[in-house]
Amino acid sequence: MALSDLLGKFNVSEAIEEETRHYVFNHTMLRVKDLNQSIEFYSKVLGFVPVYEEIFHDAAFTIVYLVRRAFSDIPTDDVLRKEWVLSQSGVLELTLNHGTETDESFKYHNGNSEPRGFGHLCVSVPDVVAECERFERLGVKFQKKLSEGRMNHVAFIKDPDDYWIEILQPTPLR
Amino acid sequence: MALSDLLGKFNVSEAIEEETRHYVFNHTMLRVKDLNQSIEFYSKVLGFVPVYEEIFHDAAFTIVYLVRRAFSDIPTDDVLRKEWVLSQSGVLELTLNHGTETDESFKYHNGNSEPRGFGHLCVSVPDVVAECERFERLGVKFQKKLSEGRMNHVAFIKDPDDYWIEILQPTPLR
Numbered sequence: 535m536a537l538s539d540l541l542g543k544f545n546v547s548e549a550i551e552e553e554t555r556h557y558v559f560n561h562t563m564l565r566v567k568d569l570n571q572s573i574e575f576y577s578k579v580l581g582f583v584p585v586y587e588e589i590f591h592d593a594a595f596t597i598v599y600l601v602r603r604a605f606s607d608i609p610t611d612d613v614l615r616k617e618w619v620l621s622q623s624g625v626l627e628l629t630l631n632h633g634t635e636t637d638e639s640f641k642y643h644n645g646n647s648e649p650r651g652f653g654h655l656c657v658s659v660p661d662v663v664a665e666c667e668r669f670e671r672l673g674v675k676f677q678k679k680l681s682e683g684r685m686n687h688v689a690f691i692k693d694p695d696d697y698w699i700e701i702l703q704p705t706p707l708r
Numbered sequence: 709m710a711l712s713d714l715l716g717k718f719n720v721s722e723a724i725e726e727e728t729r730h731y732v733f734n735h736t737m738l739r740v741k742d743l744n745q746s747i748e749f750y751s752k753v754l755g756f757v758p759v760y761e762e763i764f765h766d767a768a769f770t771i772v773y774l775v776r777r778a779f780s781d782i783p784t785d786d787v788l789r790k791e792w793v794l795s796q797s798g799v800l801e802l803t804l805n806h807g808t809e810t811d812e813s814f815k816y817h818n819g820n821s822e823p824r825g826f827g828h829l830c831v832s833v834p835d836v837v838a839e840c841e842r843f844e845r846l847g848v849k850f851q852k853k854l855s856e857g858r859m860n861h862v863a864f865i866k867d868p869d870d871y872w873i874e875i876l877q878p879t880p881l882r
Contacts, residue, residue, distance in 0.1 A: 554755025570718065581727070
């Protein structure tokens with residue numbers, strides 16, 4: 535559907551731009567059971583870099599912001615880096631409530647069984663077939679391999695909390 | 709904490725960059741009860757633009773991708789626009805399972821009561837005080853106003869499904 539038709543269908547006016555020009559969709563926050571395991575997964579498997587950590591001792595939680603960005607883009611100065619990460623789009627915030635990492639029975643809800651809500655994150659890659667082979671070599675858990683189900687151009691992998699991460703490529707499969 | 713210390717603490721190697729250089733954290737997907745209401749909210753309140761819609765008739769669901777971006781940045785060509793949106797970072801995907809919009813008792817789970825998991829989205833703005841005043845004028849529902857709770861520099865608003873959206877500014881309050 536043409537963009538103008540889509541805007542008309544949903545009654546979206548270009549006037550929205552004036553008031554919201556400087557708004558940035560900054561981050562998505564997920565609670566994780568074990569911060570070390572999650573950061574290992576998001577960095578080694580998907581290339582996310584943890585760039586800012588804040589520990590709230592009184593409230594017993596820790597947050598870490600991660601970005602999928604070249605190291606050379608990330609400010610080294612601590613104050614600038616915090617302002618930078620809160621100005622970017624496509625940031626992942628992971629929250630650890632202290633103690634869950636040592637509670638064997640503790641588990642978060644990934645939103646894809648009842649009660650449903652949040653669905654998934656998505657990482658796009660230039661070549662979905664090649665990257666799924668890489669995930670297999672790394673021993674990543676799959677929710678849906680490319681060959682499974684009806685959509686052979688999309689896979690879903692799972693992070694350590696079983697949150698789903700869609701893997702796709704922007705262009706059609708060759 | 710210095711970036712190098714943070715990378716050391718979480719055992720993150722700069723070698724991850726080689727294999728994941730072209731990965732993009734593309735989108736976050738939320739299921740919504742009523743797509744028209746949600747797009748009205750995300751466009752009028754937060755300036756998101758719906759740029760691509762796909763209707764899956766057999767499986768009875770519709771997805772829409774939205775971006776917080778200037779209209780002039782968005783390709784008008786339909787094929788290019790789909791490739792473009794799947795190559796961007798900071799995209800929001802909304803999923804409608806057909807029929808929920810007319811089911812009065814239907815409600816999605818926002819992840820912030822048991823069973824918990826997903827926490828919130830976040831939109832950063834240049835001046836959190838001014839924008840929260842704008843949200844008040846628009847009649848937006850708040851989960852937490854700036855003046856409530858311990859953190860007076862952060863607010864949380866709610867979308868039509870009661871998903872939480874954190875509002876903050878990258879710099880300290882003046």
